[in-house]
Amino acid sequence: MIGTLAQIDYLASAGRTPWHRASALGKLLLALAMLIVAVFAPGLRLLLAVHALTWSLALTSRLPGRLVAAAAGYPLLFSALFIASQWDGTWQTPVRLLLRPLTASLAAVWLVGTTPYPDLFAPLSRVLPRSAGDGLFLTYRALFALLARSERLWRALRLRGGLTGPARRRLALAGGGLGTLVVHGFERSQRLYSTMLLRGHSGRICGCRHYAEWSRADLWVALAAAVLAGLGVWLWGKP
């Protein structure tokens, strides 16, 4: 999962497709619209059409097939649980219960795979309360700062026999290991705070303003939005 996160983070910044050049705000609104249509679509045809649209977005963004497949496959286990609980003997219900989450997760992967996190979090931080908005940036950043440290920690635990013996001992030792990360996190927060003050922190992390810079690449986003709207109007009332 963390490897996937790191891979998505890299691809979002390094990609060169029109989707990567388009503004974060436009893509965020399009992804939200696709999510809403997928969740509320009254008929199977519309759901299938939106699903096809998200696949076309995901494939044209040149994200690795393995990554897209992993995202698409993630909801399968829990969808299966709900399908089993709501089985009504028809084939339509399972298909609907599968397509809704698959469409939503594909749209999410397309969005995060084509948008660097500062651009993605910047509009979200403007609608969330201040501390939560700041928390988005700081938490995401802290994760990557912790990665190397936690890898070294688990390696040391393994080499020193911390991952052998009864589960009770292993879990307690893992807790001790997490304690070192908590102390590190506290010390890091002190350094980070000093850095924020040095850089003129004004009481809020606003992120960059690139998220709303429109370019010609946004025409593709507008086109996809128009297709989505057209599909919605055409297929909304159909089964």
Add this chain to the structure above:
Amino acid sequence: MSHLHIPDGLMPVWLWAGGLALALLLLARGSRAARGRSPQHIAYQGALGGLMLAAMAIPLGPFEYHLTLAGPMGVLLGGAGAFQVAFVVSAILALMGHGGLTVVGLNALVLGAGATVACRAYRAAAGRLSPAAALALGTAVGQAVAGGLWLVVVGLGMRLATGWSSRGVAPDARLGVFAGIAVPLWLLGIVAESLVAYGLGRFLGRVQPNLLPRSPEPGVAASAAGPT
């Protein structure tokens, strides 16, 4: 068993929409209450949020089971701080396709409830028990509450039709099978989280005891950072 991996489009709309609205309301209230706090506290929340995110991203067995660290976060940050962290972590995970975007509010409520209860249980026990035992006890109580809420939310989601079909109501037998799988995992989660919290509390008690709250004011960093 206290974090919803449920993807979008499966839960009834009133359930996830209500959860999201309540979570945003609590978030706004918590944010207003935290206005006087130092930015260092927000940085500390971010650091622990990264830890929580890392813990949630490491599967420990079948069914994508993983630690949540909601109990220790509640003790270290206080209920309001831990709720904010839970919301942020749930939102980042959802953006990565790990759980649905629509259930971010429910996730934050479930984890936040566990963290708040853990904080209160810890504070009640801290005077009588060692820090490690108090943290483990608080975590166990918080995890029990969060896991119970998780079961209620998922059970409700499965029980009620999502609007597609009037026949989509799960028979009790199917819910029984679900409970048969989920309850043992819930109990296992309580034990695992408590043992990890015990190790964490033992380490912090020896190395940096001031990070563990003893006074009625929870959270370290609140006192360590101080107003600036």
